Amino acid sequence: MIKEVEIKTNGGPERILWKERELEKLKPGQVTIEHTFVGLNFIDTYHRSGLYPLPLPTKLGMEGAGIVVDKSSDVNECEIGDRVAYVMALGSYSTKRNIEASKLVKIPDSISDQQAAAVLLKGMTVEYLVERLFKVNNTHTVLFHAVAGGVGLLACQWLKHLGAKIIGTAGTEEKAALAKQNGCDEVILYKSENFVEKVKYLTNDVGVDVVYDGVGKDTAILGLDCLKPLGTMVVFGNSSGNCPPIDPGLLASKGSLFFTRPTLMTYGTKKKDLLHSSARVFEMLSSNKIKLEINTSYNLSDVSKAHIDLESRKTFGSIVMKNDY
Numbered sequence: 001m002i003k004e005v006e007i008k009t010n011g012g013p014e015r016i017l018w019k020e021r022e023l024e025k026l027k028p029g030q031v032t033i034e035h036t037f038v039g040l041n042f043i044d045t046y047h048r049s050g051l052y053p054l055p056l057p058t059k060l061g062m063e064g065a066g067i068v069v070d071k072s073s074d075v076n077e078c079e080i081g082d083r084v085a086y087v088m089a090l091g092s093y094s095t096k097r098n099i100e101a102s103k104l105v106k107i108p109d110s111i112s113d114q115q116a117a118a119v120l121l122k123g124m125t126v127e128y129l130v131e132r133l134f135k136v137n138n139t140h141t142v143l144f145h146a147v148a149g150g151v152g153l154l155a156c157q158w159l160k161h162l163g164a165k166i167i168g169t170a171g172t173e174e175k176a177a178l179a180k181q182n183g184c185d186e187v188i189l190y191k192s193e194n195f196v197e198k199v200k201y202l203t204n205d206v207g208v209d210v211v212y213d214g215v216g217k218d219t220a221i222l223g224l225d226c227l228k229p230l231g232t233m234v235v236f237g238n239s240s241g242n243c244p245p246i247d248p249g250l251l252a253s254k255g256s257l258f259f260t261r262p263t264l265m266t267y268g269t270k271k272k273d274l275l276h277s278s279a280r281v282f283e284m285l286s287s288n289k290i291k292l293e294i295n296t297s298y299n300l301s302d303v304s305k306a307h308i309d310l311e312s313r314k315t316f317g318s319i320v321m322k323n324d325y
């Protein structure tokens, strides 16, 4: 028997229910993983609430790490006993699961399962945002919202490594201090300060080359005023709600701006991208160019509490949940 989360109706964290069932028979190309650690990502809250609608009932969780405990006879990519991790495969809130072997990456010896589950999805997101979508270098000034969050703290360190000047936003003084320790040059407390005016002040009215915005509704339109002419607005998430529709005329009038709404599904799930991006993330971690701020206080059985804390802006850095069942 396995345990897994099932959402029967969309809503708050109270809709997260555990059920027990038999694990289905392996299909060709699949392996069974026993999870050791499961990553928590903001997208899990969108799937739960229905902001990103999924057919119901649905499983939950997009990231996990663990050990291969069974495999279909046609699978050559991995062996029983291998330590593996994956992203963007619904159903990681479970003790064991079946998954296509093609979606897995092997965890290097230098990296623990806990680190892999804390870094892979968020780190791959940072990799494509700063190295492929917009190739950041040491001539660039960047505005990164919610810079003390899971994606944000990794982005700070990665952008620092690339030599960029980083302006971040954060909800509290404590988060601002943490972002600075992780390489952020300037942090704006956007609950109390006008972040557009502050960015203008910090850039001598020039503006930034690129805005990375995972907050969405509360910041995305305002953020257009932080950009230089020909600047790039990257809205990659909606922690405050969906970004309102953008009139192309607005992009014209504010200086021929570029606007994109990217997803890791597009940038990170084709085999070539998965291998490239995961290898970059593991290499950045192994060489200490990025370090992890892991909030370790959650077990998989505490997942509802972890959702409540993430959505109430209490958390910082990456959240992983230990499989305690």
Ligand SMILES: NC(=O)c1ccc[n+]([C@@H]2O[C@H](COP(=O)([O-])OP(=O)(O)OC[C@H]3O[C@@H](n4cnc5c(N)ncnc54)[C@H](OP(=O)(O)O)[C@@H]3O)[C@@H](O)[C@H]2O)c1
Pocket (backbone or CB within 6 Å): 040, 041, 042, 043, 121, 122, 125, 146, 147, 148, 149, 150, 151, 152, 169, 170, 171, 172, 175, 214, 215, 218, 236, 237, 238, 239, 240, 241, 262, 263, 264, 265, 310, 311, 312, 313, 314, 315, 316, 317
């Ligand atoms: N498109 C992609 O490929 C992709 C991939 C991964 C993640 N994402 C997105 O990246 C963003 C960050 O993800 P994460 O998992 O690392 O989460 P996170 O940043 O750890 O948590 C979200 C943060 O957003 C800020 N926030 C601002 N307004 C908020 C509100 N009304 N409610 C809740 N939080 C609010 C909070 O920081 P402050 O307290 O400092 O304001 C909060 O800590 C999310 O939007 C996620 O969907 C996108």
